[in-house]
Amino acid sequence: MEAAGGRVSNFGRFWLIAGYAFLYIPILTLIIYSFNDSKMVTLWGGFTFKWYGVLAEDKEVLDALALSLKLAFTTATSSVVLGMLGAFAMVRYQKFFGRTMFSAHLTAPLVVPEVITGLSLLLFFVMLQRAIGWPERGMFTIWAGHTSVGMAYAAVVIQSRLLEMDKSLEEAAQDLGCKPFQVFYLITLPMIGQALASAWLLTFTVSLDDVVATAFLSGPGSTTLPVLILSRAKLGLNPTINAIATITVAVVAVGVMAGSLWMYKQEKRRAAEQAAAYRDG
Amino acid sequence: MAANLATTAHKSFVRIDRLTKRFGDVAAVDNVSLDIEQGEIFALLGSSGCGKSTLLRMLAGFETPSEGNISLEGESVIGMPPHQRPMNMMFQSYALFPHLTVWENIAFGLKRDGMPRAQIAARVEEMLNMVQLKRYAKRKPHQLSGGQQQRVALARCLAKQPKLLLLDEPLGALDRKLREQTQFELVSIIKSVGVTCVLVTHDQEEAMTMADRIAVMSEGRFIQVGKPHEIYETPNSRFVADFIGKVNLFDGVLAIDEPDHCAIDTPEGRFYVAHGITGTIGMDVSVALRPEKIGLQTEAPTDTSSNAFRGTVVDSGYYGSFSVYRVELAGGRKIQVAITHAERHVELYRRGDALWVTCSAQSLVVLIS
Ligand SMILES: Nc1ncnc2c1ncn2[C@@H]1O[C@H](COP(=O)(O)OP(=O)(O)O)[C@@H](O)[C@H]1O
Ligand SMILES: [Mg+2]
Numbered sequence: 248m249e250a251a252g253g254r255v256s257n258f259g260r261f262w263l264i265a266g267y268a269f270l271y272i273p274i275l276t277l278i279i280y281s282f283n284d285s286k287m288v289t290l291w292g293g294f295t296f297k298w299y300g301v302l303a304e305d306k307e308v309l310d311a312l313a314l315s316l317k318l319a320f321t322t323a324t325s326s327v328v329l330g331m332l333g334a335f336a337m338v339r340y341q342k343f344f345g346r347t348m349f350s351a352h353l354t355a356p357l358v359v360p361e362v363i364t365g366l367s368l369l370l371f372f373v374m375l376q377r378a379i380g381w382p383e384r385g386m387f388t389i390w391a392g393h394t395s396v397g398m399a400y401a402a403v404v405i406q407s408r409l410l411e412m413d414k415s416l417e418e419a420a421q422d423l424g425c426k427p428f429q430v431f432y433l434i435t436l437p438m439i440g441q442a443l444a445s446a447w448l449l450t451f452t453v454s455l456d457d458v459v460a461t462a463f464l465s466g467p468g469s470t471t472l473p474v475l476i477l478s479r480a481k482l483g484l485n486p487t488i489n490a491i492a493t494i495t496v497a498v499v500a501v502g503v504m505a506g507s508l509w510m511y512k513q514e515k516r517r518a519a520e521q522a523a524a525y526r527d528g
Numbered sequence: 529m530a531a532n533l534a535t536t537a538h539k540s541f542v543r544i545d546r547l548t549k550r551f552g553d554v555a556a557v558d559n560v561s562l563d564i565e566q567g568e569i570f571a572l573l574g575s576s577g578c579g580k581s582t583l584l585r586m587l588a589g590f591e592t593p594s595e596g597n598i599s600l601e602g603e604s605v606i607g608m609p610p611h612q613r614p615m616n617m618m619f620q621s622y623a624l625f626p627h628l629t630v631w632e633n634i635a636f637g638l639k640r641d642g643m644p645r646a647q648i649a650a651r652v653e654e655m656l657n658m659v660q661l662k663r664y665a666k667r668k669p670h671q672l673s674g675g676q677q678q679r680v681a682l683a684r685c686l687a688k689q690p691k692l693l694l695l696d697e698p699l700g701a702l703d704r705k706l707r708e709q710t711q712f713e714l715v716s717i718i719k720s721v722g723v724t725c726v727l728v729t730h731d732q733e734e735a736m737t738m739a740d741r742i743a744v745m746s747e748g749r750f751i752q753v754g755k756p757h758e759i760y761e762t763p764n765s766r767f768v769a770d771f772i773g774k775v776n777l778f779d780g781v782l783a784i785d786e787p788d789h790c791a792i793d794t795p796e797g798r799f800y801v802a803h804g805i806t807g808t809i810g811m812d813v814s815v816a817l818r819p820e821k822i823g824l825q826t827e828a829p830t831d832t833s834s835n836a837f838r839g840t841v842v843d844s845g846y847y848g849s850f851s852v853y854r855v856e857l858a859g860g861r862k863i864q865v866a867i868t869h870a871e872r873h874v875e876l877y878r879r880g881d882a883l884w885v886t887c888s889a890q891s892l893v894v895l896i897s
Binding site: 415416418419420423424425429434437438452475520 | 549590615622623626637668670671683684
C-alpha cells in the first residue's frame with residue numbers, strides 16, 4: 248500500500264510540474280525576451296529596456312491602451328448595475344410574467360459563442376445605422392457588446408450572493424423602521440458590496456482582454472489593446488509586443504496577489520476575533 | 529402609561545379576529561381568533577410547520593392576511609407596513625447586521641426614528657446595561673457568542689419601546705444548557721420592561737416556563753388556549769394531552785355519567801373519574817393519566833375510592849430525583865409511571881416485580897376529541 252501510494256504520488260507530481268511548465272514557460276520566455284537587445288525575436292542579443300521606451304512613444308499603443316481602459320471601466324460599471332437589477336429580479340420576485348424566459352436571457356451570453364454575439368450585434372448595429380443613422384461603429388458599439396456579456400457574468404456573481412444572504416436581515420431593517428429604499432442602501436448594499444466588487448473586477452477583466460466581439464464591433468480608429476496586439480503579431484513577432492505583454496502580466500500578477508493577500512488577512516482576522524469571542528465568553 | 533392602562537383595561541390590547549393566511553390552497557393559519565392582554569407573555573406552541581411563524585409574521589406585517597383582522601389598542605393594523613407598526617420582532621437567526629457594531633445595531637432603529645444623538649446614546653447605554661453587554665459595545669456580531677448575540681437582538685428590539693414584542697423561537701439557536709438559564713433572564717427582562725410579548729416555540733417546556741398563557745397550535749388552528757397549568761392538567765383533547773408532557777391514554781367507552789363523576793370502561797378495566805362530562809352513555813372517549821400521578825405499591829390497596837390495577841414492571845430507569853417505570857397492565861398494555869423520590873430511602877422496583885398501580889379519580893381527565 249505504502250509503496251503503491253508513493254509511486255502514484257510521484258507520477259502525479261510529474262504531471263503537475265509538467266502542467267505548470269506548459270503554462271508558465273511561454274510566459275517566462277516572453278518576459279525574458281522583452282528585455283532582449285536584438286530585433287530578432289529568437290536570438291538573445293543582451294539586456295535592454297529599449298522596447299519599453301519605444302512603447303512609451305508609440306501613439307497607436309497608447310491610444311489603444313486608453314480605449315481599452317475606458318471601455319473596461321464603463322463596461323464593468325454598467326454591467327454591475329444592470330446585472331444587479333437582473334439578479335434582484337430573479338432572487339426577490341419568485342413570480343412574474345416571463346420569469347423563465349428572463350432567466351434564460353440573463354445568462355444566455357455566457358453560453359452563446361462570442362462569434363455569434365459579435366456578429367449578430369454587428370448586423371443589428373449596421374441595420375440600425377442604415378435606418379436612423381446611428382450608431383457609428385466605435386467605442387459605443389463595443390461597449391454595448393461588452394456589456395451584454397459582462398452583465399451576464401455580473402448577474403451570476405451577484406445572484407449567488409443574494410441567494411446566500413439571510414432574508415431576515417432585510418426584514419429586521421424594515422421592522423426597525425426602514426423604508427424600502429433605506430433597507431437597500433443601509434443593509435443590502437453593504438451586504439453584497441464584496442460581490443459587487445468581484446463582479447466589477449471580473450467584468451473589467453473580461454472587457455479588457457476581449458478580442459472576438461471587439462473585432463466585430465470596432466470601427467476605424469477604435470482599436471483596443473488586445474486587438475492591436477493580435478494584428479501586430481500577425482505581421483510578425485516583435486519585441487514591443489513582448490514588452491506590452493510583460494507589463495500586462497506584471498499588472499495582473501500584482502493585482503491578483505494583492506487581492507488574495509487582503510482576503511487571506513481578512514479571513515485570518517475574522518477567525519481570530521471569533522475565537523476570542525468564545526474565549527472571553 | 530398608567531392612564532393608558534385604565535382606558536384600555538376593558539378591551540383587549542391585541543385582538544386577532546378570524547385571521548386566515550393561505551399559501552396557494554394551503555391554509556397556514558386557519559380562522560384563528562385571540563385576545564392578548566397588556567403586559568402578557570403569550571406563547572404560540574406547536575410542532576414545525578403548524579403556522580406559528582406565519583401568525584407572528586402577520587402581526588409584524590411581513591405577511592398579509594388572506595382574511596380577518598388584527599388590531600392593536602382597538603385600531604386595525606392591516607395594511608400598515610412593518611416599518612410603521614409599533615412592534616418589534618426578534619428573529620430566530622437574530623438577524624444582527626454583520627457590518628455594524630453592537631452599539632450601532634442597537635441604535636439602528638432609534639436613528640430611523642430621527643431621535644436626537646444624545647438621546648440615542650443614552651438609550652443605547654441603558655439597553656446595554658440591561659442586557660449586561662456594556663463592554664462589548666464596539667464589537668461586531670460575529671465576535672460574540674450565541675448567548676450574547678441573542679441579548680443584542682433583544683436589546684435592539686426593546687430600544688424602540690415597542691408596544692408589542694414578537695419573539696420567533698427566541699432560544700432556538702442556543703444549546704441546551706444555555707437555554708434554561710436564558711429563558712429565566714429573558715422573562716425577567718420582559719417583565720421588568722412591562723412589554724406585551726408574543727413568542728413562538730416548538731418546545732413545550734419553554735412555553736410552559738416562560739408564558740402567562742399558551743395557545744397550542746396544529747395545522748394552522750388553535751387547539752387549546754389557556755394558562756400553562758390548565759393546558760397541562762386539563763387538556764381538552766388527545767392532541768394536547770399527548771403534545772404537552774408525557775401521558776398515558778386509555779381508549780374506552782362512557783359507562784356512567786353523573787354531574788360530579790363518570791366511569792369509563794377500557795380494556796384495562798373501569799376508570800372512575802372525578803368530573804362529569806356532557807356526553808351520551810356508550811360514546812367513545814379516552815382517559816388521560818400523567819405518569820407522575822400514578823402510584824405503585826406491592827400490597828393490594830385498601831382504599832376503594834381510587835382506581836387500582838394489577839401490573840408487572842417491564843423496565844425501569846433511575847434519574848436521581850425520580851424513577852421512571854414501564855409497567856405492563858393485565859391486558860398487555862404498557863404504561864409509563866414516574867415516581868418522585870421525596871425521601872432518601874424509597875422502595876425501588878425491578879423488572880418482573882408484580883405490583884399494584886393506583887391513581888385517584890381526581891388525577892384523571894376524560895377526553896372527548
Ligand atoms: N412564503 C411561503 N410560501 C408558501 N408556503 C409557506 C410560506 N411560508 C410558510 N409556508 C407554509 O406554511 C406552513 C406554516 O409555516 P410556518 O408558519 O413557518 O410554520 P412554523 O413556524 O410553525 O414551523 C408550512 O406548511 C409552510 O410550508
Ligand atoms: Mg417557524
